Amino acid sequence: MKYDFHVLLCSRRMTIELRHFRCFLAIADTLSVTRAAERLHLSQPAVSRALRQLEQETGTRLADRSTHHLALTPEGRAFRVRAEAAVTAFDDALAHTRPAPRPLLLGHAWSAAGPYTTPLLRRWHERHPGTALELRRIDDRTAGLLRGDVDAALLRGDLQDEGLLADLLGTEPRVAALPADDPLARRRSLILADLAGRTLALNTVSGVTTPDQWPADARPAGTVPITNTDDWLAAIAAGRCFGVTSSATADMHPHHGVRYVPLRGAPAVPVHLVRRAGPGHPAVPDLVALAHEVFGERP
Structure with a gap:
């Protein structure tokens, strides 16, 4: 099933807002209303209510939930891809209105760039003093990249998300x-x-x-x-x-x-530097080049 986000966001009643999408994505990432509420700094009833309202508006059950288990339905998994795209587009539109240069945000779920972390940060500061490179640890499968929380991410393992561009930097035993x-x-x-x-x-x-x-x-x-x-x-x-x-x-x-x-x-673990396809932070290409340079050297 396809969804017209313009209709959802701009209907006369305005029953669906961006916060509904953010609540759904947090639930999809954590597979838990409790952890989604903690991530968003909201109450559990507020997150559950947002999910119910979204399901009512779309006429589709997006998640199967019981007392001890929550899983996305096939419709929920399809909706997730489109919801991520909608939230990312919204955040990108706002990002381009901010004064430049803004910090370049680099996400990671764990261990950043390993032993290459300090050389990467130091060399960036030396070569690009006008644009800060800031690490963000985000407990999320794409370290906040698909949600638009960061401009690029250091991710490990196999990547299967559409709309992402990945550069293999190396592997780790x-x-x-x-x-x-x-x-x-x-x-x-x-x-x-x-x-x-x-x-x-x-x-x-x-x-x-x-x-x-x-x-x-x-x-x-x-x-x-x-x-x-x-x-x-x-x-x-x-x-x-x-x-x-x-x-x-x-x-x-x-x-x-x-x-x-x-x-x-x-099997060794691949390490990728990943960014979203399409327009993004103008310094991302410089980060990609520097990451390849640093990972090509012995830490």
Whole structure:
């Protein structure tokens, strides 16, 4: 089903506003009314009401929800793509009215550029002193890029979103994250099979490791769903589970209760610099060129 956003936004009754789209996108990103409300600094009833109003206006059920579960319907997934485009277009229109130069906002969900983060920021400041480059950590699958919160984003893993342009900067080896007192934490290296039968800390928002990466007969016994790096580290340090991540996490997030152990034979994690297709911040091409330069050097 296709939606005419001009009609939705400009109908005589004005029952649907941009805030409805933002509420829906926060729900779609977090798959939780509670976490969406926290992200938007709204009450849970306000977010639930916005979703109901949007469904009533479109005449379409956008999400299946129960007490313990929320998932987008096929119509909701299709609507999400168009809602992201509508919100991005609105934010871009406002951005072009602001005095230039404005800061260049670079999003990331975790670990930024790993060991390349400081060289990238320092070199940008030296070469482009008139335009500030500001990092934004946003717990979101595109680090706020599709919502228009940032101008570009450092993203890991495979990308499947339409309307995004990605430059592959490099790859990072995977490491296991284990409680510091775990016997396996004393090993010099591990393979995925060494972790079979244990509980995996699964970042459901922006993670790059799933149980499917283990052999079918040697997978983790279960998963603990987690939505951000801080909670991921806390759960591992507490001994509830183990994690698998890229080496950048070990560089950027040392933790006294967690030990990182190299994983042999595990697929490397690709790192992309991503921006939206179409007009954007005029300094984004300079950032792309500099990121390739920095990642091409030894950190």
